[in-house]
Each structure stands twice: as C-alpha cells, then as structure tokens.
Amino acid sequence: MKKSLFASAALSALAFPLASVAQTSVTLYGVIDEGFNYTNNVGGHANEQLASGFAQGSRWGLKGSEDLGGGMKAIFQLENGFDVNNGKLGQSGRMFGRQAYVGLSSSTLGTITLGRQYDSVVDYLAPLTANGNWAGYLLSHPFDNDNTDNSFRLNNAVKYTSNNYGGFSFGGLYGFSNQAGGFSNNRAYSVGAQYVAGPLSAAATYMQINNPGANAGGSLATDDTAFFAGRERVWGAGINYAIADAATLGFVYTHTDLNDATGSVYVGNFANTASSLKFDNFEVNFKYQFTKAIYAGAMYNYTIGKFNSAAGNSKPKWHQFGVMADYQLSTRTDAYVQAMYQHVAGGNASASPLDQAYITGADAPSSTHNQFVGRVALRHLF
Numbered sequence: 001m002k003k004s005l006f007a008s009a010a011l012s013a014l015a016f017p018l019a020s021v022a023q024t025s026v027t028l029y030g031v032i033d034e035g036f037n038y039t040n041n042v043g044g045h046a047n048e049q050l051a052s053g054f055a056q057g058s059r060w061g062l063k064g065s066e067d068l069g070g071g072m073k074a075i076f077q078l079e080n081g082f083d084v085n086n087g088k089l090g091q092s093g094r095m096f097g098r099q100a101y102v103g104l105s106s107s108t109l110g111t112i113t114l115g116r117q118y119d120s121v122v123d124y125l126a127p128l129t130a131n132g133n134w135a136g137y138l139l140s141h142p143f144d145n146d147n148t149d150n151s152f153r154l155n156n157a158v159k160y161t162s163n164n165y166g167g168f169s170f171g172g173l174y175g176f177s178n179q180a181g182g183f184s185n186n187r188a189y190s191v192g193a194q195y196v197a198g199p200l201s202a203a204a205t206y207m208q209i210n211n212p213g214a215n216a217g218g219s220l221a222t223d224d225t226a227f228f229a230g231r232e233r234v235w236g237a238g239i240n241y242a243i244a245d246a247a248t249l250g251f252v253y254t255h256t257d258l259n260d261a262t263g264s265v266y267v268g269n270f271a272n273t274a275s276s277l278k279f280d281n282f283e284v285n286f287k288y289q290f291t292k293a294i295y296a297g298a299m300y301n302y303t304i305g306k307f308n309s310a311a312g313n314s315k316p317k318w319h320q321f322g323v324m325a326d327y328q329l330s331t332r333t334d335a336y337v338q339a340m341y342q343h344v345a346g347g348n349a350s351a352s353p354l355d356q357a358y359i360t361g362a363d364a365p366s367s368t369h370n371q372f373v374g375r376v377a378l379r380h381l382f
Helices: 004-021 120-128
Strands: 024-044 045-052 059-069 071-079 098-105 110-117 153-161 166-176 188-197 200-210 231-243 247-262 268-289 292-309 313-316 315-328 333-345 368-382
Touching: 059 098, 098 153, 098 268, 110 247, 120 188, 120 200, 120 247
Parallel strands: none
Antiparallel strands: 024 045, 024 059, 024 368, 059 071, 071 098, 098 110, 110 153, 153 166, 166 188, 188 200, 200 231, 231 247, 247 268, 268 292, 292 313, 292 315, 315 333, 333 368
C-alpha cells in the first residue's frame, strides 16, 4: 500500500513539468551559405574572393512558443548573422543582429511582437521580388535602395501581423526613436498587405523613417542605415502569377524618396546635400522549376534615379540583368550559380557620385559604367 502511494505521488510530481514541456517548443535552426565570387571591375581591378551569405545570409537562430491556452501563445525569435570565412558577427557585430523579438500570438486576433524586426516592405512586398525570394543579395535593386533585401532592420519596434483571412493578410510596424525630447527623431513606421488566391499573389507596402541614423539608440541605427537623410520613404506594389505549377512570372515597382540626403554607406558622403534623391525601380522576374531538385530564374531591373543638389542635377539610369540556377543535392543542401550585370547611363559625375556601376554585394564601385559579378556556391540548412 505504501509503495503504491509513493509511486502515485512520484508520478504526480513528474506530471506537471512533463505537461509544461509538451506545450512548449524551442527550435534551433540555421543557414550556411558559402561560395566563390568573381567581380570583373572593383576600382579598376578584377577581384576573386570567397564570400558568405548571398542567396541567403549565413545565420543561426532560436525560435519558440508556449501555449497559454484559449488560442494564445507566447512566442520569441533570436537570430544571429555571421561570416563563414572569418567567423565574425554580422550586422555590425550584434549578437542577434538579424532578429530579436518576443510577443503574443492569437488564433483569432493576430500577432504582436516587440524588438528588432523586419519592416512591412520586407514582410509583404519583398517575397514577390527575385532578391527577396529565390535569388538573394546579389540580385538586389541598386544599393538595395528599397530594402527589399532587408539590408537593415528596425529597432525598438512594435509590430502587428494579422491572421490570414481568405488569402488576405496585413500588418504594420512602429519603431520608437527612444530619445527624450526627440519623439520623431529617427522613428519609423510601415504598413503592408498581401493577397494570395490560387496562382496569384499581390502585395503593396509603405514605409517612412524620419532622420534615419540620426541617433544611435533610434529605430534605424547609424551603423545599420543604407542612406543618411532628413526623411526616407519607400512605397511599392507587386504581383506574381504561377503558370502550370512550374513557372512563376512577377512584376514589382518600388519608389524610394530621400529628402536632404547627405550620404550612403555604399558611396560615402555626398559632396553637396541632395535636396532630393529618388529611385524608381521596375523589376520583371521569372522562375522555372524543372524538377523537384532543379530550378532556374532570371531578373531584369530598370532603375531611374534623380539626384538634385546645389552642385547640379543628375539622372542616372541602372540596367541590371541577373540569373541563378540551383540544384538540390539533398533536402538540406544545395549548390547554385549566379551572375549579375549592371550598366549605368545618363549620370552627371560632377553633381553625384552615383553614376558608376556598383552591384550590391561587390566590394566597391566599378571604375566604369559597367560591372559584372559571378558566383558559385554551396548552401546548407540545419
């Protein structure tokens, strides 16, 4: 009798932690993307190099959830970026520079998360572009001016993501400046929506950042921003259509508008503040799935730039052609090849430093109006 009571008590003591574990999940995951790049012109010289994280940024992360009952869950995600070649942290040395957030998810009301997160352009519109979907970094629009390749994340951010309502979903984000007496200084907000019905996918987004990089503790940190300006706005829309389950054709338009731009992490400081710096990006992309293990894709992007300053005006135009082919060696490992060509025309070098070719992912601008990058790489998921 005593033995039976002891056994029952022991089982009861174990039941609570086992039940708690059963309702909680934590997943470790990651990507290692490593390859060889050839660039035909980097400041007048060819460059051959090993480079990490192009089709996907090399990373590892933890994500998890806890069931709170009534359709509610507590969720979190911590994601680290790194360079395979030297082991250094990515995103300017941040421990969890890619993502870091905690939140609550409801089966009826949607999800609210707080922390360092992606904006609505990345969440809704980027998946319709080549670079934000199947191709990655190398096939970005010039300077990733619209952030469709998530060159930056937003700090101090509160994000809402709706559930899916018959193929329609939407969301928004607000990033605090965290500055006393400067509520709007380096704050950000964005909204987006997506609709998916059968072979059709469509999305539209808007994002605004006031004084990006103006203060280190703001929504867009100084070491994170692509451009320094008084105000940065991005909006756009796109559509993808799947043809016979094997082919997907897409079109995306984005507009980036920067007021009082003083410089860029890509081309340094502007000699004269640009009262207006604008980019209009028009992208057509195509992907074909030959077999379950093999796909190929191509992209053409045409970007019109407008640079207005006291030194004069410049209207550079970028033509970009990109291709990629991928072979799945296993469920977690694939090999791929990529090529990207850029030609810049119509710029005014005396007014703007943007008239030289500079493919996103290359070490530095070309010494001419043309640049080419080729890549052969291996990617492993875990």
